[in-house]
Amino acid sequence: MIAADIRHRIDKGWLKPGDRVPSIRKIAAEWQVAHATATKAVAILRAEGVVEAIPGAYTVVAGGPGGGRSGRDNSRERIVLAAIEIADAEGLDAVSMRAVAARLDGGTMSLYHHVKGRSELVGLMADTALAGNAPVDDALRGQARLESAARSLWATYRRHPWLTRFDLGGLRALPWLAAHGAPVTRGPADQGEGSVTALRHWVLLHGLVRGLAADLFGEKAMSGALGWFEGEETDLANEAEVIFDLGLRRLLDGVALG
Known part of the structure; x- marks a missing residue:
């Protein structure tokens, strides 16, 4: 429900590309849910490419000027999703920074603006994949x-x-x-x-x-x-x-x- 509502705001233009998405704290307060639930909702939106994180800062609607140093194509979310595609098709051992860069038609070093290395990337992959679990009916x-x-x-x-x-x-x-x-x-x-x-x-x-x-x-x-x-x-x-x-x-x- 939370992810759907934020997505609706974006679709209606109430939140535009580059606008900040409500913080985890604000989401938890507005919907009266635990911070973990709010975190999961934002993770779902990131996995869908609807929003993207500005490293060390905040989360914004994807496609805006704040969407990463190298543009949306090499944003953290795109990197993670590309890595998941590789792992789904070829196994986890096939995932490397070089392989992901090749899949995105970019340079390997550009990925390090968004992900520290393979270890962090694999953790983000698991986080994103698990965030896609269908929610349990309350x-x-x-x-x-x-x-x-x-x-x-x-x-x-x-x-x-x-x-x-x-x-x-x-x-x-x-x-x-x-x-x-x-x-x-x-x-x-x-x-x-x-x-x-x-x-x-x-x-x-x-x-x-x-x-x-x-x-x-x-x-x-x-x-x-x-x-x-x-x-x-x-x-x-x-x-x-x-x-x-x-x-x-x-x-x-x-x-x-x-």
Whole structure:
């Protein structure tokens, strides 16, 4: 809702290219949401190329005079999206500053005006990809909320298999975990479970989703590996949705049993 409203303001011309976008603090106050939620909304707009960050300063509507030293084509958001495209097609190891510059038809050194190096770039890639998760419906509670979050994360891992290279510890520092994980764990807590138990449920679900995605779609996936189904050899990757649904249902049943 927040990202959609800001996008609407831009479409209507109320915010023009180069204008400052409301700060995280102002967004949180105006919509009465947590700072993590406001951060996620801005991250979505950045991933879409609607807004862009002025390094060390503020965020502006894309396309204006404040949109970076080398123009929008080499803005941080464009760099990150180009890197994601490379990783989606060729794997995370194929991502380098040189490869991204070539994809943008620019010079490698120009990228360093916006990104310090590959390490920061990879972190921004994960942040951006995870920010694209479908939001959890606030009306959902308990198992329904956990299931919605798990399916959203599963879809993200399928779109970006290289994300399976990050373990839960690697994702902990990213704004996504605060914006996405906390609302998920709130569901079981609402039903009388402690926050620690709710967090354990989320970690279990994350392990199921990431583990299956890594095995079936990751860089060391079992794609092409054959299993026996009803007397016939079948590529395990072709059974991905069935296997995921089975595992998710059994895990949620276990959560229900306490």
